[in-house]
Amino acid sequence: MSNVFFNITYGHFLVLAAVMFCIGVIGVLLRRNALIVLMSIELQLNAANITVLTFARMHNDMHGHALAFIVIAVAAAEAAVGLAIVVAVFRSRHHADIDRLTSLKH
Amino acid sequence: MKSDLIYLIPMLPLLGAAFNLILGPKLSRRVVHFVAVGSVAAAFFVALYLFVGPLWDQYQAHKHGKAHTAALYQHVYTWIEVGSLKLDLAFALDTLSGVMIMVVTFVGMLIHIYSTGYMAHDKRYAAYFGYLNLFTGAMLILVLANNLPVMFIGWEGVGLCSYLLIGFWFEKEEFAYAGRKAFIINRVGDFAFLLGMFLIWMSMSGVEGIGGAHALDFYKAATENGTWTLSHGITDSHLQPWLWNTVGDGRMALIGGILLFIGATGKSAQIPLYIWLPDAMAGPTPVSALIHAATMVTAGVYMVARMSFMYANSTGAMAVVAGVGAITALFAAIMAFAQTDLKKVLAYSTISQLGFMFTAVGVGAYSAGIFHLVTHAFFKAGLFLAAGSIIHAMSGSGDITKMGGLRAKLPRTHISFLIYCVAISGIFPLSGFFSKDEILAGAFGAHAQDWSWGLYGEFLWLVLTLAALGTAFYMFRLYFLVFGGECRADDETKAHIHESPASMTVPLLILAGFTCVLGGLGLPHIGGLPNLMHSWLEPSVSATASAWAGHPHGVTLYALMGSALVFGLAGIGLAYALYSKGPSEAVARWTSGGIGAKVHKVVYNKFYVDEFYELVILRPFRWIARSTWEFVDKFVIDTVFVTGTAVVVDVAGRIARWVQNGQVQRYMVGIVVGAALIFGFSSRGPADKFGYTQDMSVACGATPAPGACMVTLRADVGAGPSVQGAHVVWRFSDKLVMRGFEVKKTFSKAGKYKVVMEVQGGALQDAKKTRSYSRTIELKTTMGKAGGGAK
Numbered sequence: 001m002s003n004v005f006f007n008i009t010y011g012h013f014l015v016l017a018a019v020m021f022c023i024g025v026i027g028v029l030l031r032r033n034a035l036i037v038l039m040s041i042e043l044q045l046n047a048a049n050i051t052v053l054t055f056a057r058m059h060n061d062m063h064g065h066a067l068a069f070i071v072i073a074v075a076a077a078e079a080a081v082g083l084a085i086v087v088a089v090f091r092s093r094h095h096a097d098i099d100r101l102t103s104l105k106h
Numbered sequence: 107m108k109s110d111l112i113y114l115i116p117m118l119p120l121l122g123a124a125f126n127l128i129l130g131p132k133l134s135r136r137v138v139h140f141v142a143v144g145s146v147a148a149a150f151f152v153a154l155y156l157f158v159g160p161l162w163d164q165y166q167a168h169k170h171g172k173a174h175t176a177a178l179y180q181h182v183y184t185w186i187e188v189g190s191l192k193l194d195l196a197f198a199l200d201t202l203s204g205v206m207i208m209v210v211t212f213v214g215m216l217i218h219i220y221s222t223g224y225m226a227h228d229k230r231y232a233a234y235f236g237y238l239n240l241f242t243g244a245m246l247i248l249v250l251a252n253n254l255p256v257m258f259i260g261w262e263g264v265g266l267c268s269y270l271l272i273g274f275w276f277e278k279e280e281f282a283y284a285g286r287k288a289f290i291i292n293r294v295g296d297f298a299f300l301l302g303m304f305l306i307w308m309s310m311s312g313v314e315g316i317g318g319a320h321a322l323d324f325y326k327a328a329t330e331n332g333t334w335t336l337s338h339g340i341t342d343s344h345l346q347p348w349l350w351n352t353v354g355d356g357r358m359a360l361i362g363g364i365l366l367f368i369g370a371t372g373k374s375a376q377i378p379l380y381i382w383l384p385d386a387m388a389g390p391t392p393v394s395a396l397i398h399a400a401t402m403v404t405a406g407v408y409m410v411a412r413m414s415f416m417y418a419n420s421t422g423a424m425a426v427v428a429g430v431g432a433i434t435a436l437f438a439a440i441m442a443f444a445q446t447d448l449k450k451v452l453a454y455s456t457i458s459q460l461g462f463m464f465t466a467v468g469v470g471a472y473s474a475g476i477f478h479l480v481t482h483a484f485f486k487a488g489l490f491l492a493a494g495s496i497i498h499a500m501s502g503s504g505d506i507t508k509m510g511g512l513r514a515k516l517p518r519t520h521i522s523f524l525i526y527c528v529a530i531s532g533i534f535p536l537s538g539f540f541s542k543d544e545i546l547a548g549a550f551g552a553h554a555q556d557w558s559w560g561l562y563g564e565f566l567w568l569v570l571t572l573a574a575l576g577t578a579f580y581m582f583r584l585y586f587l588v589f590g591g592e593c594r595a596d597d598e599t600k601a602h603i604h605e606s607p608a609s610m611t612v613p614l615l616i617l618a619g620f621t622c623v624l625g626g627l628g629l630p631h632i633g634g635l636p637n638l639m640h641s642w643l644e645p646s647v648s649a650t651a652s653a654w655a656g657h658p659h660g661v662t663l664y665a666l667m668g669s670a671l672v673f674g675l676a677g678i679g680l681a682y683a684l685y686s687k688g689p690s691e692a693v694a695r696w697t698s699g700g701i702g703a704k705v706h707k708v709v710y711n712k713f714y715v716d717e718f719y720e721l722v723i724l725r726p727f728r729w730i731a732r733s734t735w736e737f738v739d740k741f742v743i744d745t746v747f748v749t750g751t752a753v754v755v756d757v758a759g760r761i762a763r764w765v766q767n768g769q770v771q772r773y774m775v776g777i778v779v780g781a782a783l784i785f786g787f788s789s790r791g792p793a794d795k796f797g798y799t800q801d802m803s804v805a806c807g808a809t810p811a812p813g814a815c816m817v818t819l820r821a822d823v824g825a826g827p828s829v830q831g832a833h834v835v836w837r838f839s840d841k842l843v844m845r846g847f848e849v850k851k852t853f854s855k856a857g858k859y860k861v862v863m864e865v866q867g868g869a870l871q872d873a874k875k876t877r878s879y880s881r882t883i884e885l886k887t888t889m890g891k892a893g894g895g896a897k
Contacts, residue, residue: 025778029769029771029774029775029778044351046696098770098771099769099771100770101770102767102768103768105767105768
C-alpha cells in the first residue's frame, strides 16, 4: 500500500492528469461564470500537457515537449483573447453569466 | 452564277416574317401588308427570273441531249458534318421544284393580297401576315431542298405555321383544339417520315457513288465539272442498291417508301391521317386556301414525285400509294355529300383531289399528278377564296342550308365560283378536265411488270371515276345550294349581303382566268398535241417509273375522255335535279326515313371515323395520361418530391433550432457525451477467445519427432481503449507457460491438446482478476502432403 505513495510512477502522473481534466470538464459544464469557465479550460489544457509530457518521458521522445510548449503558447493566447472578450461583455452587460449570453445563436 | 439567287426565294418571305413578327405590331397596317405582300412578290419575281432564264436554258440543253444538266444547284453552307454523315443546306432548282415555286409564290402572292381585304379588321394583323410569310418561306424551303433533312425543315416549318394559323383565333376553344389536332396528327406522320429518312441513310450511306456522305441528297455531283444530276441518273448500276438493299426481311425501297408515304398521309390528309383537315377549316379562309388547299397539303405529292427514283424501285410501295390515294379520293368524295358547311365540303373535296394526285404519282404518272397539283392549286385556292367572299357576305356564317340565290348579289364571286366548279368537275375545256383525265388515263393503263394483280390499274380507274362522279355531284350541290333558288337566310343577314372589295375579287378573277387556260399545259396524247408538262418534268422524275403508268392511245383514250366527261356531266345533272332550287323534296323524302335516313346519318357523321379514333386511341390515351398525371405528377412529384423535400427540411430545421440554442454549456455536454459514445462504441469488450493455425509446411507425424508440428496461437481479447493494457498467458498441457497476444508453439506429434488462455487486466477491467478460457486444439498429420516432407 505504501508503495503507491512512495514509488512515484508514470501512472501517478497520468492519474493526476485525468483528475485535472475531469475537474476541468466539470467546471466547464457546470459553472455559470465565464471567468471560471475559462479557468476550467486552462485546467484541461494543462492536464493534457501533463499527459503529453508523461508519455514523452516514457518513450524518450522530445516531440512531446515541443507539443507542450505549443499548447502553453496557444493557452496564453486563448486566455488573453478570452479574458478580453469576457471583460468587453461584462462592460456592456454588467454580468458574465454564460446562461444569459445566448444572442450568438441568431 | 445565276443559281446563287436561289436562296433568295425562301429568304425573302422569311425576312418578311421576321419583320412582321418582331416589328409589325407597332407599325401601321399599311406597312405590314406592304412588307408581307412585297416580300412574297419579290420572291415570285426572283423565281420567275430563274424559271424563264437559267432553268429554261438547262431544260433546253437537256432536251437536246446535253446529258444531265437539268438542275440549278446552290450550296449555302454545310449544316451538319458528323462522321460519314454530311448534310448541306443546299437548294436544287429543277423542273419539278420550278413548277412548285411558281405555284407557291404566285398563288401565295394572290392570297396575301386577298388577305389584306379579308383580315382588314383583325386585331393581330401583323401576326397573321408574319405567320403567312413564315409559311411561304418554309414551303419554299421544302420544295427547294436538295436533301431529305432540309426538306424536313420545311416540312416541319409548314406544319408549325399550319398549327399557328388554324388556331389563329384561339380565343375560341374549338379553334384552338382544331390547331392542336392538326399538329398532333401531323406529328404521327412526321415520325414515320423521320423513320423513313433514317432507314434510307442506314441502308444507303455505305454505297459508293449513290451513298457516301450524300446518301440523302436528291441531286449529286456527277462529274468534276460541277454538274448536278438526279440521284438515279448517274449510271444504271447505281439503281441496284435501291433495288436490292434490304432492311431486315424487307427491301429498303419498299419499307422506306411506305414510311415516307405515311409521313405524306399526315401532311397531305390521306387515309388514315386525314381527319385533321376538315377541322383545320377553323382557320381564316385565306389560310385554308393557301395552306390547306393549294400548297402545304400537296407537299406529300411533291415528296413522292421528288423521291421517284426510290419509288420507281418498289412496285409494292407505289401500289400502296396509288391504292390509298384512290380509296381516299372516293371515300372523301362520299363524305362531302352530306356536309352542310361550305368550307367543310371544300375540305373533303381537297382530301379527295389529293387522293387523285397520290394515285397519279403512285402509278408513276408523275407529270399527271403534278399537273393536277398545279391546276388544283388554282381552282381550289379560288374556291376557298370565293367561299371566303361568300362567308364575308353572309355575315360570317358558312352554313349552306341558309344560303341560296346569291347569284345576283355576288356577281364576280359567282362567275369565278362557277368556273372553279366546272373545272374541278372535269368539264372540257377547263384545266381540271385535262389534269383529271390524264390521271384517269394513267391509272387505267397502269401495269407493273412484276405485279401479279392484272386488273389493279382498271380497279384504280374505276374507283377514281366514281370519285370524279361524286366530285361533280357535291361541287354542284354546293353551287346550287349557295347560288341557286331563293335565299334561305334570315332577314338581317339578307340585308347585309354585299359583294366583297376589289382586293378580294381581283385575285378570284385572276385565279379563274388561270383555271381556264392552264389546261393547255397538259394536252392529251392526241395527234401531235404537245404535253408540255410531261416533257418539262421528264428530267426531274425517274424515267423508269413511267413504265408503270399507262399511255392509252387512239380509241381507248377517246373512250376514257368521253366517259370522264359523261360522268362529270352526270354528276352535275344529278345535282341539278336534286338541288337546283334548294334542297328538293326528293332529297327530303329520301333522308327522312328508312334506309336512306340511315345512310345519310352515317355519311353525315363522316362514317364515324372521328368517333372511332376517339374510342380506340384517344380514350385509352387520355386514361393513361390522367393516371400518369394523378400518380406520377400529383403524387410522386408534387407530394413526395416537392412537399416531401419541404417537410424534411422543416423537420431538420426544427431539430437544429432546438440544438442551436446559444447555451454554450449544452454544446459542451454534447461534446463530452459524443466523446464518451465514440469511446464506448469503438470498444468491443473482452472477448477472451483464441484461434490457431497449424503450419502445414512443417513435418508433423503421428510419432514423436523433435521440432515437428508447429502451431500459431492468436488471442482475441476485444478491441478499443477499454481492453488496452491486457496481458495474455498461455498454459499448455506440458506445463509450459508462454506470454503474448500471439505465440508459436511446437508439439512433438500430431494429436489433440488442451490449451488454456488466461487474460489479466485491461483498462476497464479489474487488474487482479484473471479470466481464463480453455480449448482443445487438434494438430493434423502432414505426412504425404505437399510440403510435408516427413519420413
